[in-house]
Amino acid sequence: MSVIDWTVLILTLVVIVVYGVYKSRGAHNIQTYLLGNQSLPWYHVCLSVMATQASAITFLSAPGLAYSSGMGFVQFYLGLPLAMIVLCITFVPIYHRLKVYTAYEYLEQRFDLKTRALTAFLFLIQRGLSTGITIYAPSIILSTILDINTTYTTLFIGSLVIFYTVYGGTKAVSYTQMLQMSIIFCGLFLAGIMVVHLLPSDIGFTKAISIAGKMGRTDAIDLKLDLNNKYTLWTGLIGGFFLQLSYFGTDQSQVGRYLSGASVSQSRLGLLMNGLVKIPMQFLILLIGVLVFTFYQYNKPPIFFNSVELNKLEKSSYSTAFNEIKKNYNQAFEEKQVEVQRMNALLDQKDQAPVDQQRLVLQAADQKEKAIRKQVTDLMVKNDKDANTDDNNYVFLSFVTQYLPKGLVGLLIAIIFLASMGSTASALNSLASTTVIDIYKRLIKKDGSDQQYLQASRLATVFWGIVCIAMALYASKIGNLLEAVNILGSYIYGTILGVFLVAFYVRHVNGRAVFFAAIAAEIVIVIMGKLEFVAYLWLNVIGCVLVVLLAIGIQKILDLAPVKAK
Known part of the structure; x- marks a missing residue:
C-alpha cells in the first residue's frame, strides 16, 4: 500500500477508537458498563445491531462467495424482516419490562437456574468460537499486505479491540459502531462505482451484470425445495427465519445492543430498520463480488488469490509443475476472453438464440478455468498437507489492493477492520455480561458489590478476548469464513x-x-x-x-x- 493508504487506514482506526473511548467515559457502574444506562436512540440501536452482525467476514467472504458461486447467499437473509417483527412483538417488551441485563435472566424467572445456566453456557461456546473467526478475518489483510504471519496480526487486532471494550463497555461499542457503519456505507458505495469504472469503456453496469448472469453468477432466487441445498427461497424464509430469530432474540451479542435502547419503541424501531436495510446492504455486497467477477473476465485473475500460499508453492520443489499449470491457465484465459468478446457482440445484437448457445460455451470455459485452479490446490496439498486451499476470502482483498486508486484502498481496508472491530467488541461485551450476570453473580459470588461486578466484567472481557484470539489462531483451516460462522451458529x-x-x-x-x-x-x-x-x-x-x-x-x-x- 502507498503512504496515502496507510495514512487513511491508521487515521480512521485511531479516530474510531478515540471517539468510542471519549463518548463512553463515565462507565463507573455495571448498569452503564453493560447497558449504557439504556439511553441510546433508535438509529444508534439500528447501526449497532447491523455492525454487530456485519463483521469483517461479511466484507471479505461475501464478495468471494458471489465471485465463485453467485448471488444465492442473499436468500440467507429473506427470513430477517419477519424475524424482526416477531422480536418487536414478543421479545423486546418482555426484556425491557423485566429490566434484565442478559436474555438468560428471564429463563431463571420462568424455569430454574439450571436451564438459565445451560443456555448461557451454549451461548458462551458458540459466541466464543465464532468471535475467534471474526478476529481472524482482518488479520488476513494485514498478513497479506505486510507479508508476515497471521499470528502477529491476529494478536494486534485482538488487543486493539480488547482495549476499548474493556475501557468503555457497551457505550464504547455502540458509539464506535455508529461511526463505523456510516463509513462502511460510504466505502461500499465508492467500491461499487469503482468496479464499474474499471471495466472496459464499452462495458457498462447492465452489460457487466448480463455477462456475469450468462456465466451463472446472478441467480439470486432458487425456488426448488431441496433440503440439501444450502441456499434456496425456502431455506432462507424458513431456516433463515429461525436462525435470525434465535440470533437476534437470544444471542446476548445482539440482545445487549437493543437492550441499550432508551425505550421499547426505540429498540423496536432500531430492529425494524435493521430488517429493512440489511437485505439491500447484503445484496450490494454480493453484487460487488459479481462485478469483480465480470472485471476478471477482461483482466486476468491470479491463478490463486492467496498470495502467501502461492509464494510457498513457487519456492517449493513443485515449482516446475506449477509453471506448467500456469502456462495452461494463461492459455485458457486467452481462449475465454475470445468467447467473452463474442458474447459482448451477441448481446448488442439482442438475438436470444445465439446468446443462449454462447452462454454454454462461456460456462464450459469457466469450468475449464476452475479445473486448472483445482490442479494448483492439489499441488499445494502435495507440497504442504496443511496448506489453506480456499481462497474465497482473498478475492475482494486482492482486487482492492491491486486495482483501486490510492486512498480508496486504505479506506476499504479500514472498513474491513472497522467491521471486525465492531462485531468483535459487541461479542466480547456480550460474553463478559453473560459470564458475570448469568454465571459469576448467580453461581459464584451472589452478594458482591456493584464495583466488584464491574471489575469482574472487565476481567471477563480480557479473558474472553484471550480465548477468542486463541481460536482465531486456528481459524485458517475452516474454508469460507462467512459460511463457517453461520454453520457454527446453526x-x-x-x-x-x-x-x-x-x-x-x-x-x-x-x-x-x-x-x-x-x-x-x-x-x-x-x-x-x-x-x-x-x-x-x-x-x-x-x-x-x-x-x-x-x-x-x-x-x-x-x-x-x-x-x-x-
Whole structure:
C-alpha cells in the first residue's frame, strides 16, 4: 500500500477508537458498563445491531462467495424482516419490562437456574468460537499486505479491540459502531462505482451484470425445495427465519445492543430498520463480488488469490509443475476472453438464440478455468498437507489492493477492520455480561458489590478476548469464513430458540422438562450436522421444533409419574 493508504487506514482506526473511548467515559457502574444506562436512540440501536452482525467476514467472504458461486447467499437473509417483527412483538417488551441485563435472566424467572445456566453456557461456546473467526478475518489483510504471519496480526487486532471494550463497555461499542457503519456505507458505495469504472469503456453496469448472469453468477432466487441445498427461497424464509430469530432474540451479542435502547419503541424501531436495510446492504455486497467477477473476465485473475500460499508453492520443489499449470491457465484465459468478446457482440445484437448457445460455451470455459485452479490446490496439498486451499476470502482483498486508486484502498481496508472491530467488541461485551450476570453473580459470588461486578466484567472481557484470539489462531483451516460462522451458529441457535419459545408460549412446561429436552435436541443436532443430513440452515428449524416437542412430551411423562410420599 502507498503512504496515502496507510495514512487513511491508521487515521480512521485511531479516530474510531478515540471517539468510542471519549463518548463512553463515565462507565463507573455495571448498569452503564453493560447497558449504557439504556439511553441510546433508535438509529444508534439500528447501526449497532447491523455492525454487530456485519463483521469483517461479511466484507471479505461475501464478495468471494458471489465471485465463485453467485448471488444465492442473499436468500440467507429473506427470513430477517419477519424475524424482526416477531422480536418487536414478543421479545423486546418482555426484556425491557423485566429490566434484565442478559436474555438468560428471564429463563431463571420462568424455569430454574439450571436451564438459565445451560443456555448461557451454549451461548458462551458458540459466541466464543465464532468471535475467534471474526478476529481472524482482518488479520488476513494485514498478513497479506505486510507479508508476515497471521499470528502477529491476529494478536494486534485482538488487543486493539480488547482495549476499548474493556475501557468503555457497551457505550464504547455502540458509539464506535455508529461511526463505523456510516463509513462502511460510504466505502461500499465508492467500491461499487469503482468496479464499474474499471471495466472496459464499452462495458457498462447492465452489460457487466448480463455477462456475469450468462456465466451463472446472478441467480439470486432458487425456488426448488431441496433440503440439501444450502441456499434456496425456502431455506432462507424458513431456516433463515429461525436462525435470525434465535440470533437476534437470544444471542446476548445482539440482545445487549437493543437492550441499550432508551425505550421499547426505540429498540423496536432500531430492529425494524435493521430488517429493512440489511437485505439491500447484503445484496450490494454480493453484487460487488459479481462485478469483480465480470472485471476478471477482461483482466486476468491470479491463478490463486492467496498470495502467501502461492509464494510457498513457487519456492517449493513443485515449482516446475506449477509453471506448467500456469502456462495452461494463461492459455485458457486467452481462449475465454475470445468467447467473452463474442458474447459482448451477441448481446448488442439482442438475438436470444445465439446468446443462449454462447452462454454454454462461456460456462464450459469457466469450468475449464476452475479445473486448472483445482490442479494448483492439489499441488499445494502435495507440497504442504496443511496448506489453506480456499481462497474465497482473498478475492475482494486482492482486487482492492491491486486495482483501486490510492486512498480508496486504505479506506476499504479500514472498513474491513472497522467491521471486525465492531462485531468483535459487541461479542466480547456480550460474553463478559453473560459470564458475570448469568454465571459469576448467580453461581459464584451472589452478594458482591456493584464495583466488584464491574471489575469482574472487565476481567471477563480480557479473558474472553484471550480465548477468542486463541481460536482465531486456528481459524485458517475452516474454508469460507462467512459460511463457517453461520454453520457454527446453526448447531446451537435452534436449541436456544426452542427453550425461549417454550418459555414464552408453552406455559405448562416446567424447567426440568425443557432442560432435558434441550440436551437431547442438542445431541441430535450435532449428530445431524456432522453427518450433513440436511443443509445447515434447516438445523435451526429442527433444533427448535425438537426442543418444543420433547419438552411437551417429557412434561407429560413427568406429570404421569407417581408422586413419592414425604
